[in-house]
Amino acid sequence: MSILTRLLTRQFLGRWLGALLALTILLQLLDLLDNATDVLARGGGGLGILRYTLLRMPSSAERLIPLAALIAAVLTFSRLASGSEAASLRALGVSGHRMVACLLPACFVVAVAQFGMTNFLVPATQRSYANWWASLPNAPAEEATRVWFRAGPDVASADRVRDGGRLLEGVTIIRRDASGHTLMRLDAAAARHGTEGWQLQDVRERGAGDAGPALRGSMAWPDAPTPRNLLAIAQPIDGVSLPQLRRILDGQEEGWRGTSFYRSQLQERAAALLSALVMVLLAFPVSRILPRRGGGGVSLGFAILAGLAFVALAGATGALGEAGLISPALAAWTAPVLFGCLGCVLMLHLEG
Structure with missing residues (x-):
């Protein structure tokens, strides 16, 4: 690794960490202003507020990683331009392409951090937060919400999920054939998971066209x-770990949202790894600012607006993909490819 690469990598990562920390703290303070009263009302106390902050912080930080990369890139290139270091590097034959290439290790570090947070840390802290929030002393009683899920080829539902997903109350199972036609309906007072697997209790069987149900006892x-899958369905969270995402897409586990959501999530997580590089490309025009001639506000403003537009477009297309309105690949890769090409065109234009 060259001296220039080490210098730019250290500067970029230092500013990225500082910007990410500052933005996350600001967002958490705003969040606490809205929710601190609820934490205290549920009996969390002062330690509860601290725990609330720690469990919510990874989710806030993960969303702010691209914006922090934009700020870091703008500040890094601005520092090179203001000290005439960028002009000196160009005089020594260091092209803009090489300056961007020197930041590739820093972009890789940001991508690794984002991958770890999105696929592992955020889902774990969101699940811990959901369990803790529901277990506070003064938490209101949960309203009974019927949960629907697939059980092999059948469709099933339960009035309530208890005991960490090991007890279901008010179970209904719709048995279907290979064509999806209803064969029979099973109604059970409860279903419990034990050492021998799931057992239905007080089962009533009603076949298609039968006049009345037949009692089956237990089965x-x-x-x-x-049980863990059922608990996740009953208490859904936004974050899904990568292993869980793969199990849902492979049909080994049931999800709590449509298939298009999980397919889009997989594509979006791959595309998000390029966000730091895209921000570097969009911020590159800042390195061409000549302090003595002025006019740097145009390049600086363009970099910021383009970076914000990239984040907005990625969010909008991602929502369309998760809703199944456009294909997952189109939803995930439109913003990175479009703004990445824009950054490359600008760099080639400025280098020409």
């Missing part, structure tokens, strides 16, 4: 999802 339920 095994081998096609039911795992």
